[in-house]
Amino acid sequence: MLKIAVITASDRAYKGEYKDLSGPKIKEIIDNSNIDAEVSLFIVPDEKEKIKKMIKKKIGVDYIITTGGTGISPRDVTPEVTESICTRELPGISEMLRMESYKETKNALFSRAFSGVKDNTIIINFPGSVKAVAFCTKLV
Numbered sequence: 070m071l072k073i074a075v076i077t078a079s080d081r082a083y084k085g086e087y088k089d090l091s092g093p094k095i096k097e098i099i100d101n102s103n104i105d106a107e108v109s110l111f112i113v114p115d116e117k118e119k120i121k122k123m124i125k126k127k128i129g130v131d132y133i134i135t136t137g138g139t140g141i142s143p144r145d146v147t148p149e150v151t152e153s154i155c156t157r158e159l160p161g162i163s164e165m166l167r168m169e170s171y172k173e174t175k176n177a178l179f180s181r182a183f184s185g186v187k188d189n190t191i192i193i194n195f196p197g198s199v200k201a202v203a204f205c206t207k208l209v
Contacts, residue, residue, distance in 0.1 A: 071106040072130035073099065076113060076123050078138035078147050079197065083114040091136040091202045095195070098206045115144040124154055128190050134206075137197030139182045147194050148183040155185025155192060162193055166205050170196075173204060 075092045082089040089112055096108040111127075113119045115138050127133050138147030152158070162184035170177035182194035195205045 071104060071132065073106050073108045073132045073134065074111065074127040074130045075108060076111045076120070076127070076133060076135045077197075078113055078115050078120050078135060080114045080144065083112050090199045091195075091197055094199050094202050095134055095136065095206050098203060115146060117146050117150050120147060120150045121154065124150065124192065128154075128187050130190055133190055133192045134195055134209075135192070136195045136202050139180050139194050139196050141179055141181070145181070148181045151183045151185060151192050151194055155183075155187050157186045159184040159186060159191065159193075162209070166193075166195075166208060169208055170201065170204060174201075 075095045077089045077092040079089060081087050092110045096110060099106050099108050111123055113123045124133060135147050135151065138145045163182045166182060167177050167180050180196060184193045193209065195202045
């Protein structure tokens with residue numbers, strides 16, 4: 070059984086100002102697939118240290134999927150944090166996600182998502198929108 074940690078980076082969801090829909094959408098798609106996986110959900114604010122602490126805490130699972138914080142806003146820091154933790158980049162994953170997403174929306178050009186590996190854990194950054202995470206989850 071695969072162990073997958075889904076980490077949503079969102080100030081507003083963390084504060085309870087709105088319900089996180091992206092993390093649960095990823096879990097729903099995986100749960101409804103043929104993948105034998107245990108998916109855990111976590112929410113952190115868009116703060117480098119909080120994101121870093123949560124990713125490091127979850128190293129050891131098979132996959133960490135982050136959602137949110139991949140855009141061009143000053144508070145979008147998930148790719149930088151992920152890159153600082155990973156020992157190897159897996160550029161093919163992010164390149165494929167951007168390429169396929171671009172076919173759906175030109176906004177994919179602004180994605181700074183990063184993918185890499187730390188120890189035996191693969192870490193993949195997804196965008197924050199529900200539509201985008203649904204699309205990306207089905208691709209990966």
